[in-house]
Amino acid sequence: MAVNLKRSSGGGTQVAVSRRRMLAWITGTGLVGSGVLSAISNFVFIKPRATYGQPQRFSIGKPDDYPAGTRIALDARRICVVREGNRIAAVSTTCTHLGCIVGLADTGFACPCHGSRFDSDGTVTGGPAPRPLPWYKITLAPNGEIEVDKDTEITPGSYLTL
Incomplete structure (x- = not known):
């Protein structure tokens, strides 16, 4: 060199x-x-690049936002808030057949995609849906707002008493 x-x-x-x-x-x-x-x-x-979507535990407002005797569908969250007197519950609006968003009907819920029908408690009354609509755990937060936890399914007919 x-x-x-x-x-x-x-x-x-x-x-x-x-x-x-x-x-x-x-x-x-x-x-x-x-x-x-x-x-x-x-x-x-x-570095993870995943987007994890919406949180599965979220607030839906105060109990006063849901008058007694109402069923209000929150399509963005895919739930229906049911209030009967001083009891409140959250029912899924995702069809158990293929995941379509079910709409409110006179007798309960109806799937516009394949014709599944559910009663007001989410029990299947007709169509191809294999299971009833799940109910989600609902709690009252310390600030007085209602929180829904979609990670925790509860027995249908279980309400939170306010």
Whole structure:
């Protein structure tokens, strides 16, 4: 590995770099670059990119927002809030057949997609739905608002007494 030093007429020194040294420099630069790129891609990979959707525990307002004797569908949350006197409950509005959003009907709930019918308690009365509509746990938060927990299914007909 020879480095040739030559004097130029301007008083500076020119270095003639051998082919081997130039290839070693290019190879080293490529290896360092690929190592940096690999490290960056590993850090990007470690960071989760998942969007987890809406929380399964959420507030739906105060009990006064739901007058006695009403059934109010909250389509964005896929639940129906049922209030009977001083009792309140949350029933799913997701059809147990293929996941369509069921609508309120005179006798309970009706699926517009495949014709499943449910009574006011969510029990299947007709159609292809294999199971009744689930009921979700409902609690009263310390601030006085109603909280629904869609991760916890309860026995149909179980109301929260206010």
